[in-house]
Amino acid sequence: MSKTETPALTGEGAPLVQEVKQAMAGFVNEFKGLKAEVNTKLQQTEERLIMLDRKSTIAARPHLAASIEDGAPHQKAFDAYVRSGEDDGLRGLEVEAKSLSTAVNSDGGYLVDPQTAETIKSVLNSTASIRSIASVVNVEANSFDVLIDHTDVGAGWADENSATAETGTPSIDRISIPLHELSALPKASQRLLDDSAFDVEGWLAGRVADKFARAEAAAFINGDGVDKPKGLMIHRAVPNDGWSWGSVGYVATGIDAGIDADAIVDVVYALGAQYRVNGTFIMNSKTAGVIRKLKDSDGRFLWSDGLAAGEPARLMGYPVLIAEDMPDVATDSFSIAFGDFQAGYTIAERPDLRVLRDPFSAKPHVLFYATKRVGGDVSDFAAIKLVKFGTA
Structure with a gap:
């Protein structure tokens, strides 16, 4: 027997050798399985990195016109038209x-x-x-x-025996x-x-x-x-006592190029009650500077500023709209308008x-x-x- 040959074990040592061989074979199989699993995960990780790299490369490229227009075609068309026609x-x-x-x-x-x-x-x-x-x-x-x-519908009282007379018809x-x-x-x-x-x-x-x-x-x-x-000031203005449809009634202050508290009260109650609920004053800033100084007979200001930011000032409890296109205070000027403009003026x-x-x-x-x-x-x-x- 040569020196390199391993002597065969006999007797009591044979089962031990067989057990060791089986253990080694199991270990090798488990190691191969682990190696295969690691290789698979490494390959998946490498594929993910490649996909991320491709996505970043695509994102860095200029977008196609179609892809942008899918989001807001009107905005893209408008912008392109304004810039280049x-x-x-x-x-x-x-x-x-x-x-x-x-x-x-x-x-x-x-x-x-x-x-x-x-x-x-x-x-x-x-x-x-x-x-x-x-x-x-x-x-x-x-x-x-x-x-x-x-206009209004005509009406009248009737008794039991009298014939009913014809009444007016609205136009x-x-x-x-x-x-x-x-x-x-x-x-x-x-x-x-x-x-x-x-x-x-x-x-x-x-x-x-x-x-x-x-x-x-x-x-x-x-x-x-x-x-x-057609503006509201272009229509014919007549004294409120002689007002008729097609004209705008006015109340005179009684003071040449001036006004007092009584004139404000008069114009408020010259307006019908059904309109007065939604009444608003219109004047420019110069006129407002004059009006806010007015006081009643008890020394109280007719004008009150808004209590919150953005809330309009009020005159006798009615809101005031400052419109700079209203006339300045002058002799016989119509510098203040009051009314229910939701009903009185229509914008189409x-x-x-x-x-x-x-x-x-x-x-x-x-x-x-x-x-x-x-x-x-x-x-x-x-x-x-x-x-x-x-x-x-």
Whole structure:
């Protein structure tokens, strides 16, 4: 037997050797299983890392136009149109922009971003205009008709034997409020528009909103009805004692270019009780400076400031709207209006806002032609009274 050969164990040692071999075989099998499991987990981890790396690479790439437009197609179209005047399916619209017809709602209407229009509406509603206290209706036509029944049904007492006499029948008047076009034409340089950090929508909304708010606020007060709304001050004013439908009644202060507390009381009770519940005073800041100094016979101020932030001041308990387009105090001026303007004045408007882009007329600037159709007129002459700063 050679020196390298292991002598076979016999006798009592044979079972021990067999047991050791079985243990070693089990250990090797378990080790192989563990190794396979570790390799599988390492492979899965490597695959995850590869996928994460691919995702980060894709995220770093520029987005496709389709993927952006899936989120907000109107905003993408508006932004692209404002910046360059072109978009998918809109190429060449710059040349035809000036010839678009306002009679067709679909022409360019999709170019108005809803967020921009909403911003403008918010500013309009918060402006010191009678819009905030008047009746505002949205229409889809060229005018809005208000039907007014300002007469009464006749009635009389009857006895058992007498024939019933014919009584008066009420009549209905119609007030037609045509819609007029309000426009704004702000501009900006093309270089400014090309800057991706520039908020085109915010800039456009702010400029147009300011122009629209000031223009319509003035028209609702003093508009002559020619290509603009008819203001409440344009109608014929008559003494309240001789008031008739179609005119606005007034109460004179009895003081040339002056006023006292009695005139405020008179105009409040010149208005019918059904309108007085929702009464509001309208005046400008200069007139308010005069009125807030008035005291009653007991030395109490008629004017009281709002108790909370944003709450209007009150005159004899009625809210005061400061509208700077009201006339200043002067001889025979109608510087104060009082009434239920929810019933007395109606504003009719189209809900859509139109924006057209013109990059040619004012190079190197780009013009933005924004239009809105709105109209207004007195709808109930009994609901409004004026104060005349004069003797009669």
